[in-house]
Amino acid sequence: MTRPAGGVPPRVLLVEDHEDMRVALVVELEAAGFAVDDAADIAGADEALRGNDYDCVVFDRLLPDGDSVTYVHRRRREGWAAPVLFLTQLDSVADRVAGFGHGGDDYVVKPCDLAVVTARVRALCRRAGRARPSVLRHADLELDCARREARRGGALLTLSHKEFAVLEHLLSRAGTTVTRSELIEHCWDTSTDPMSNVVDKVVSRLRQKLLEPELLHTVRGVGFRLEAGR
Incomplete structure (x- = not known):
């Protein structure tokens, strides 16, 4: 991602329990110009989110300590507004509706091209930079x-x-x-x-x-x- 000289890169949190997938996505996103933090479960994501601001958060749906949709839904009710992309093998219409209905902004089904995930993250980061609720x-x-x-x-x-x-x-x-x-x-x-x-x-x-x-x-x-x- 091209950034202005001296600019701060968009910051992304990646929450994925599959280590190979997580490492590959971190490498892909960092190569595209993002600053990336990562976690393997909801507890790790919660710790990161309570100490940092992110332009986008990528959640695997089914994590070792629960469904990330439930966590995102709770945080949305508390006023948290960072864009969320759900990355998952759950591809039914009902699963997608649940993802969007509980606070997701985008939904990518595995297996997927890492470049597609990067493009979706870039779009959500742009949206986060433009929009601020009144x-x-x-x-x-x-x-x-x-x-x-x-x-x-x-x-x-x-x-x-x-x-x-x-x-x-x-x-x-x-x-x-x-x-x-x-x-x-x-x-x-x-x-x-x-x-x-x-x-x-x-x-x-x-x-x-x-x-x-x-x-x-x-x-x-x-x-x-x-x-x-x-």
Whole structure:
């Protein structure tokens, strides 16, 4: 994949338990210009997804610890929005409908040409780069970016401009840890001292306004994570 000079390559997570297939796909995707992380099961995928953002995730359907469709469906209900490609030998119409109906964006049946998978991943990464939902959701929290409105459990929240900006960024990365430096980079100007406590003050006010059950968590020594059910 051709990237602009100095550009960051699209990041892909490949979840495949068949080692030969996984290695071959990693080699193919990296040769095409993607940055690739890989996992062999849902547990490994969950760990990777809770610490990183991906432009596309490729899931084998039947993994040693479950059907990835169930996992994707649960994460979609939590507000996770990364494009997903299911890669599987399950090729019935019902299987395909289940894949799309539970949060999949594309579906490729094995055996398949690795170049086809790469082309599908490239298309999903382009889509991820163009599209950003105007309404962000996580659990019972909803942020309407167009109207600049935030609601928790349907109740309107009164937020300052900075609180809204911080919450918007945290929601866009729900389920992953966001560092203080990243929040400063996205929500403050370049003159802000990264060692100051401005982020902590805004997050503290946000936490009070979001009420219970707690959604906004501090990851000691790292930053913050927006996540339900911890």
